[in-house]
Amino acid sequence: MxxxxxxxxxxxxxxxxxxxxxxxxxxxxxxxxxxxxxxxxxxxxxxxxxxxxxxxxxxxxxxxxxxxxxxxAPEWVDRTLADLAAPAGMPPAHLPAAPPAVLGRRTLDNPGFVVLLAHARACRVAGQALAGPERAGQATDQDDAGAFHPQALRDLSDPLDVVLLTEILDAPRRLVATAPHQCAAALLAVAAAYLPWEERCPAIATRPGESSTPQHWARARISAAGLGVLERGMALLGITAPERI
Structure with missing residues (x-):
């Protein structure tokens, strides 16, 4: 924009x-x-x-x-989230990998671990989405995905939805190889917003008999975009992250 x-x-x-x-x-x-x-x-x-x-x-x-x-416009925000979630355009790693000692301290006061943990959680959500509603034991509606309207993104009212979506939309301008400190700050902001969001704002309907709602679809889009931002930023910083922690 x-x-x-x-x-x-x-x-x-x-x-x-x-x-x-x-x-x-x-x-x-x-x-x-x-x-x-x-x-x-x-x-x-x-x-x-x-x-x-x-x-x-x-x-x-x-x-x-x-x-x-x-x-x-909600339609533009939805397209932006889709672009951020797409694997194409992943930047190469220009910087050396972060020292294992920095990333190895698995506590939430370690920014590196916060980023890795958020990435792992986002990978888990992505895996659940790929598994499909049948694998999760949900009621299904084959028209759910096609019926999604970007207005569902705007209808999200939980403060955690608002914070995470804001950080995701603000991150791309800071993900530049020439400013690693800005890249790291953007990653941490997205990761710190993602962790409490993932705990309280379900992106996947997993309860038996539960149907996916527009809210689920909207949050799944946000989660996928957050994963894309984290992967791009870590690639720029030369960090390779496991999908599970």
Whole structure:
């Protein structure tokens, strides 16, 4: 989304524009703000009008301080989660593997272990999803997946859903090989949000006779995207993680 806003600013100014990362608000993961108009020295209202029809944008407003307030469309968020979950584009490991001593202390005060544990939990959820409802003893509905609507993502109201989705959407801009400290911080933020979420917010219907709901499908998408972010970040940092801990 930041690239699209920058492209619009470049069109308005007639000069190349460096994308300004969107910043979260207290209404994230749905509402974000951009300082692109200020950075590119273009009229904020004109920039808002230029990006209004972008598929990522559900609503946009120019604030009096020159910032744009952008509300993301659920359909775009759903596509972004799918892109993050896809295996294609996995970055190579440019840095040496982290020392085993750092990753070997299996306590939650060890950031490396938190990341590895979150990755293992996300792998477990992915395995349960692949097993299918029949393996889990659930009632099934072959139309469940096809009936999923991205609005189900917005309907998630648990604070843990909100926090994890925000961290996942904010992580990609920080997963760069040239800034390992930013990459590590993004990984830890996603991992720290994932662990309590996985315990309290089921992504898979596992109880006998339980049908998958739109809430389950939405959370399964979030979990898969979280796994993708963790795998990409660890690859950049040269960390190889087991699927089980």
């Amino acid at each position: 930041a690239d699209a806003v920058a492209d619009a600013a470049a069109y308005l100014s007639g000069m190349p524009a460096t994308p300004v990362p969107l910043e979260r608000t207290d209404r994230a993961p749905w509402v974000w703000v951009s300082a692109q108009a200020l950075r590119s020295r273009v009229d904020a209202q004109a920039l808002a009008d230029a990006v209004r029809e972008h598929p990522a944008v559900e609503a946009v407003a120019a604030r009096a301080d020159g910032w744009l307030e952008i509300t993301l």
